[in-house]
Amino acid sequence: MRNTWTICRKELGAYFASPIAYLLLTMFALIFGFFFWNALGYFVIEGMQMQLRGETIPMNLNEEVIRPLLSNVSVVGLFFIPMITMRLFAEEKRSGTIELLITSPLHDLEIILGKWLSALILYACLLLFTALNFTFLFMYGNPDWKPLAVGYLGLLLQGGFLLALGTFISTLTKNQIIAGAATFGVCLMLWVLEWSSGYDSATWALVLAYFSVISHFDAFGRGVIESKDVVFYLTGIFLGLFFTARSMESLRWRS
């Protein structure tokens, strides 16, 4: 446990010592800020038009602003995951520092958990930036905080899953760029799988859709915790880390 924390601290140091963390934070904040003010602007105009037309259906901040924004975050997150995980193992393999880790009295799992945790913390920092925007809604409106919290839980779970996947892919190569590109490809695949159920309701399409990470986020976005979604993400995290461990083992047998 202590070793996991040592590794995690070292990884966080590496993220924040290089421009990568700040670059990701800035980009994420800009992109999300853009979405946020767009959604808000739309919401305000919509509201004014409804008043002009004399309609009195109460508008719901949660449904109209927060929910679409959360699902935007979940998609934008897909593009940031590879940039977070690509260096985790590839960099250590390239520079030879993996020799230090492996010849130190550590369990593989401690190394893997430490690295994954650091990636998750950086991802949580990105999410924190989006949360800052939402505080505006609480200052000027009266949204329900519970669905928002559930949404963030979903984002963390989804992030944890994809980060575990990225960590695994990073053990497969010495080249960060390859690790990043492969992770990006896989993330993209997992996203578009959902589309197959749009035009076809055959079993295979439903099975494919089941593996779409995004479709499991829908319920979280509505503020509902469905156990099947939680199970999906937790299983994904477990499998991702499990394969990372296997890959680390075979790394020694192969190299």
Place this chain on the structure above:
Amino acid sequence: MIIVKDLTKKYAGATAVDRISFSVAKGQIVGFLGPNGAGKTTTMRMLTCFLPPSAGAASVAGFDVLEQPFEVKKRIGYLPESPPIYPEMETVDYLRFVGKLKGLAGAELEKRVAYACERCSVADVKTKLLGKLSKGYRQRVGLAQAIVHNPEVLILDEPTAGLDPKQINETRDLIKSLAGDHTIILSTHILPEVEQTCEQVVIINKGKLVATDSVRNLQERARGVESVVMEIAARSGVLDPEPVLRRLERISGVGRVSVRQRAEQAAVFEVESQKGQLVRGDLARAVVESGWDLHELRAAAMSLEEIFLELTSSATPAETKDATKESQA
């Protein structure tokens, strides 16, 4: 302290290390010598539990590298071929990080980090980023990293690579001073390094053990003869080497005599004699009595370099048998 028995490593297709056996006693410094691609790094990686052996066994500090890697890892300090440093870290932070990985904490950690900094003379770059250090300093930080937790066994892969001559000497002295408390195995292809630093030498070539012996024995074993180098000059005029050769060969106990270098007035001869025959006095007397001048007379100790070349270029069956016999002993 280190026992290696029939250790073998096969990479896809090629055998990098082929059934090598040797052992290292506690407190000794052993030089692991071989040309490029001999399998030094591969062997060290197996000893440090980085790579599993394909066959054979190795134990370090009493623990088998396959059965109890965790116990082995606790007791070794390892400097890989390229120092395992993180460019974005500062020197002390890095040494603290490594110390923690090796199980140090609190005041003990700080004490050991300060000690390692001082021992490896990196105190003046304590707060510099490792990525901005020169190659030599990185190497020193790598060495500091290996000794930070005071391990029983030090495994150093080419510890002096990339250092300047002054640093090389300091590093060798450092390594020598570490022996006794630590058992050290270091790889190199620089022969004087082994002659100066190590007590014992293990020579491998193309994955096979060529010889394992003490440095002194190896020098003597290479040839059963002693040779003497003499520079002889004519008192006046040109020196004809022929009569000198014939005169020297007549002395009893002298074997082959050859001309190494010749100039107008003087020539350098190499005189071989059986070991234990004290011929130098006779040689000097003969030269002077025959009317020549003797400018120099010295024993030509066979350098390890010659031994090394001889052993690695012509690994005849006889020598191989010799080597295995000794490794078993």
